[in-house]
Amino acid sequence: MKKIRIVFFAVAAVSIIALISCDKKTTAVDTNQAAYDAADGVRGARLYDHALNELGITGKAANEHSSYYRCKSCHGWDLLGDQGVSIGHTDPQPAPVDLMEVRANDDIDEIFDHIMATDGPSFDSFDPAHKNEMPGWGNILTEDDAWDLVKFIKETAHDVSEFYDMDISSGEPVFSNIGKGGDGAAGLATYNANCSVCHGADGTQIDIYCQGEYLGDMFRNDPHEIQHKAIWGMPYDAEHVNAGCTTAGMMPAQNITDQDVRNMMVMGQDENAFPGAGGDE
Ligand code: HEC
Ligand code: HEC
Numbered sequence: 150m151k152k153i154r155i156v157f158f159a160v161a162a163v164s165i166i167a168l169i170s171c172d173k174k175t176t177a178v179d180t181n182q183a184a185y186d187a188a189d190g191v192r193g194a195r196l197y198d199h200a201l202n203e204l205g206i207t208g209k210a211a212n213e214h215s216s217y218y219r220c221k222s223c224h225g226w227d228l229l230g231d232q233g234v235s236i237g238h239t240d241p242q243p244a245p246v247d248l249m250e251v252r253a254n255d256d257i258d259e260i261f262d263h264i265m266a267t268d269g270p271s272f273d274s275f276d277p278a279h280k281n282e283m284p285g286w287g288n289i290l291t292e293d294d295a296w297d298l299v300k301f302i303k304e305t306a307h308d309v310s311e312f313y314d315m316d317i318s319s320g321e322p323v324f325s326n327i328g329k330g331g332d333g334a335a336g337l338a339t340y341n342a343n344c345s346v347c348h349g350a351d352g353t354q355i356d357i358y359c360q361g362e363y364l365g366d367m368f369r370n371d372p373h374e375i376q377h378k379a380i381w382g383m384p385y386d387a388e389h390v391n392a393g394c395t396t397a398g399m400m401p402a403q404n405i406t407d408q409d410v411r412n413m414m415v416m417g418q419d420e421n422a423f424p425g426a427g428g429d430e
Pocket of ligand 1: 224263286
């Protein structure tokens with residue numbers, strides 16, 4: 150009886166020691182995983198759109214050249230880089246990396262380290278010779294900001310093929326099947342309940358960037374941008390507000406689903422209900 154009890158205690162002690170040492174080894178990983186779990190992918194979406202505006206950073210050279218300091222400018226609204234919707238752009242040139250592949254293949258620590266690198270172009274001076282290179286985000290983002298971006302890339306960002314088809318074989322994007330499988334009548338109900346208060350019943354109450362473009366134009370010509378902004382909103386639009394555009398501002402994130410976005414995309418193909426400037430197509 151005594152013997153059995155001693156063996157039992159010995160086994161228990163060994164397993165407790167094993168547990169403690171195992172815990173020690175994984176602490177670094179656990180800290181990162183905890184930061185990732187606590188991160189906000191919707192805020193990440195807004196940082197991806199325009200980190201300087203989302204963070205309220207002003208007075209830097211980067212503000213004057215903001216298109217070189219927005220993730221979406223180099224990586225695309227679709228994350229697909231130079232094989233996506235930004236194909237053919239020159240200012241800046243889209244990056245030769247596919248962040249949807251990064252999402253599939255890289256772990257959170259690798260993505261975090263890449264974003265937090267400090268050796269890229271500076272925010273205090275603008276050097277045209279390096280304008281297409283990944284800025285040194287680690288000089289300006291907090292770790293929490295970077296984790297929000299990791300979460301956006303890893304989880305929140307859409308696989309845009311669930312929203313539309315796109316052909317880039319001609320060297321520029323041609324969209325089809327916008328709002329894949331959506332229901333326009335359901336979209337109108339969502340629009341009336343959530344959007345019309347600001348954008349107006351036919352989408353013309355906000356003149357986008359004061360350039361005579363309306364939501365109808367965007368639904369038909371810019372589904373890549375709609376799939377992002379319609380649900381995650383956009384940061385305060387400092388550039389256009391400062392330029393005197395009175396309808397510019399910020400748009401709060403919307404409490405709607407991806408299916409609601411597809412439904413509204415179908416709704417927005419109706420040029421009578423959602424008139425526009427005519428647009429490219
Ligand atoms: C001016 C263009 C530019 C901007 C702006 C930019 N990037 Fe990049 N990014 C690049 C280029 C070019 C590469 C590939 C070369 C490299 O890794 O630096 C890259 C690489 C990356 C990678 C690594 C991909 C891999 O191969 O593992 C990640 C992740 C990334 N960028 C995220 C971001 C995020 C998040 C932002 C915004 C906070 C951003 N980038 C802004 C140009 C840019
Ligand atoms: C509280 C007011 C408000 C609500 C509600 C709202 N928006 Fe916006 N939206 C704005 C403002 C302000 C802008 C930014 C205009 C600017 O500065 O360019 C904007 C911009 C946008 C843009 C991008 C246009 C651009 O500037 O590139 C899209 C797309 C958009 N809204 C769609 C929607 C949809 C769809 C809904 C409903 C699900 C919605 N919005 C609800 C105020 C609102």
